[in-house]
Amino acid sequence: MTDNENENALRTNINAVKTIVHTVKSTLGPNGRDKMMVDAGGNAIVTNDGATILRELDVAHPGAKMIIECAHTQESLCYDGTTSTVVLAGQLLTNSESLLNRGLHPNLVCKGYNEAAHMATEYLKETLSRNASDETLTAVAKTAITGKTLDSATETVSRLCVEAVKKAGDAEKVRVLSLPGGSLRDSYLFNGAIVNKDYAIEHEVEMECDMLLVNMGLEPEKTEQNVQVQLDMKGYSAFKSSDRENMLEQAKNLTKHLPKGGVVFVRDGASDHVCAYLKKHNIAVVRRLPESTMKALSSTLGLSIAQMPSDVECAAKGKIHKQRHYDVDYIFVEGMVDSDQSTLVLRGATTTTLDEIERGFDDALGVVSLVMNGDGVVAGGGSTYASMASYLRSQAATVEGRAQMAIEAFAEALEIIPATIAENGGQDPLDCILSLRHAIQDGSLDMGPDLENEGIVSMNELGVVEPCSLVRQAILSATEVTTAILKIDDVIAKRGA
Numbered sequence: 001m002t003d004n005e006n007e008n009a010l011r012t013n014i015n016a017v018k019t020i021v022h023t024v025k026s027t028l029g030p031n032g033r034d035k036m037m038v039d040a041g042g043n044a045i046v047t048n049d050g051a052t053i054l055r056e057l058d059v060a061h062p063g064a065k066m067i068i069e070c071a072h073t074q075e076s077l078c079y080d081g082t083t084s085t086v087v088l089a090g091q092l093l094t095n096s097e098s099l100l101n102r103g104l105h106p107n108l109v110c111k112g113y114n115e116a117a118h119m120a121t122e123y124l125k126e127t128l129s130r131n132a133s134d135e136t137l138t139a140v141a142k143t144a145i146t147g148k149t150l151d152s153a154t155e156t157v158s159r160l161c162v163e164a165v166k167k168a169g170d171a172e173k174v175r176v177l178s179l180p181g182g183s184l185r186d187s188y189l190f191n192g193a194i195v196n197k198d199y200a201i202e203h204e205v206e207m208e209c210d211m212l213l214v215n216m217g218l219e220p221e222k223t224e225q226n227v228q229v230q231l232d233m234k235g236y237s238a239f240k241s242s243d244r245e246n247m248l249e250q251a252k253n254l255t256k257h258l259p260k261g262g263v264v265f266v267r268d269g270a271s272d273h274v275c276a277y278l279k280k281h282n283i284a285v286v287r288r289l290p291e292s293t294m295k296a297l298s299s300t301l302g303l304s305i306a307q308m309p310s311d312v313e314c315a316a317k318g319k320i321h322k323q324r325h326y327d328v329d330y331i332f333v334e335g336m337v338d339s340d341q342s343t344l345v346l347r348g349a350t351t352t353t354l355d356e357i358e359r360g361f362d363d364a365l366g367v368v369s370l371v372m373n374g375d376g377v378v379a380g381g382g383s384t385y386a387s388m389a390s391y392l393r394s395q396a397a398t399v400e401g402r403a404q405m406a407i408e409a410f411a412e413a414l415e416i417i418p419a420t421i422a423e424n425g426g427q428d429p430l431d432c433i434l435s436l437r438h439a440i441q442d443g444s445l446d447m448g449p450d451l452e453n454e455g456i457v458s459m460n461e462l463g464v465v466e467p468c469s470l471v472r473q474a475i476l477s478a479t480e481v482t483t484a485i486l487k488i489d490d491v492i493a494k495r496g497a
């Protein structure tokens with residue numbers, strides 16, 4: 001393979017990445033536009049979320065796939081900042097092109113980029129990051145939600161997010177349920193678990209009653225393999241009735257623990273005759289619950305899940321009520337014990353908008369839990385990227401040789417974040433960058449594009465803050481994928497030699 005062909009391989013990769021970046025770039029920031037994605041069946045989703053767009057894209061190019069993978073890493077580690085990562089990676093690659101044109105070897109570019117990423121993230125941690133107060137937690141949530149919804153209720157729902165994570169201790173433990181109807185302002189935190197099922201047989205259950213959790217079904221066990229048995233009629237009826245007897249025996253066990261009636265939640269199915277028998281004893285059955293719901297119920301009620309009906313040791317008291325939303329029944333369960341279980345109930349006009357709001361909440365819950373578990377916060381709006389760029393420029397000369405050029409190119413690439421946020425807000429990106437550089441020179445490190453008025457504004461005063469690790473990880477992931485793509489050319493060059 002000739003040098004020229006290697007060059008082609010690299011350029012094709014860079015072009016593929018540019019196409020992906022172009023798709024998501026216009027969604028960055030609170031004024032980013034949404035994308036409507038439609039599949040062959042005509043199903044549409046409307047989203048502004050970089051990770052979701054990239055997940056749904058039908059991409060075949062291996063270079064472009066690497067960028068998508070990098071966005072997934074960002075999402076799984078930091079919950080948010082996926083668009084920023086992709087946009088930054090795209091700009092790093094674009095800038096590397098001009099370095100290659102000027103004769104720099106890709107390895108040298110990689111070396112310079114890695115050095116720059118190290119310097120920038122150190123500066124971020126040491127100088128730009130600060131400890132978070134309680135008030136900042138709400139601001140962090142609000143920054144993550146802005147852009148996902150135009151609703152003015154963001155302040156209220158950001159507080160809900162913080163309350164939910166504080167109660168659960170971790171974003172992963174917060175359950176979110178979206179109920180169509182109403183507006184975002186009607187969203188609330190329910191101190192308990194919500195089950196989207198109805199009772200197996202219609203039943204009037206008392207508001208306050210005893211409950212049981214059983215990890216298997218109340219129906220005859222299915223044989224595991226395909227077993228063939230030949231029975232005559234007598235044998236068959238004996239077999240059936242023994243099965244029934246057995247199940248009723250199990251059900252009797254439950255009635256012993258619920259003498260005044262109550263509700264049994266079971267993981268698997270429950271046959272109708274068992275449910276009917278239990279109903280006679282004033283016991284309602286909720287069947288086929290997912291494991292996560294069983295766990296949520298267990299933590300709400302402070303009750304362990306019995307493996308089988310015969311293992312049940314005791315029942316727990318709780319409050320229960322049923323609500324119907326758009327033809328779907330929901331059972332709300334509250335416990336009498338102090339538990340960390342809560343469910344965030346999101347309200348919104350349509351399922352499509354609710355899905356997008358839910359994605360915003362996922363991001364917000366995630367970033368709040370990052371900060372609550374010890375992460376520092378930095379000013380948002382791309383201000384940190386601009387400050388790091390200025391710092392890198394001031395430090396570039398300390399590095400010897402041509403790697404210096406790569407550090408300068410890296411610094412310039414960082415500025416794409418505030419520039420794009422400004423551009424998507426209808427402002428001139430160049431003016432914004434020049435004003436930011438000027439402000440940084442004067443010592444204001446938290447300025448970002450002012451999307452309400454023109455010009456720039458202090459992001460800390462505006463309450464636009466984000467977790468430090470979000471920015472740190474975005475830089476590290478973007479650098480890693482860029483250098484990986486630049487190196488692909490090297491591998492080809494060596495093999496062909």
Ligand code: ADP
Binds near residue numbers: 027030082083449464
């Ligand atoms: P990402 O997928 O990277 O999180 P978003 O579309 O969510 O992309 O945009 C996030 C960026 O928007 C962050 O840099 C954040 O600081 C910035 N941002 C959020 N709210 C504002 C605001 N009011 N003014 C300026 N920038 C903002």
Ligand code: MG
Binds near residue numbers: 080081082144363
């Ligand atoms: Mg975001």
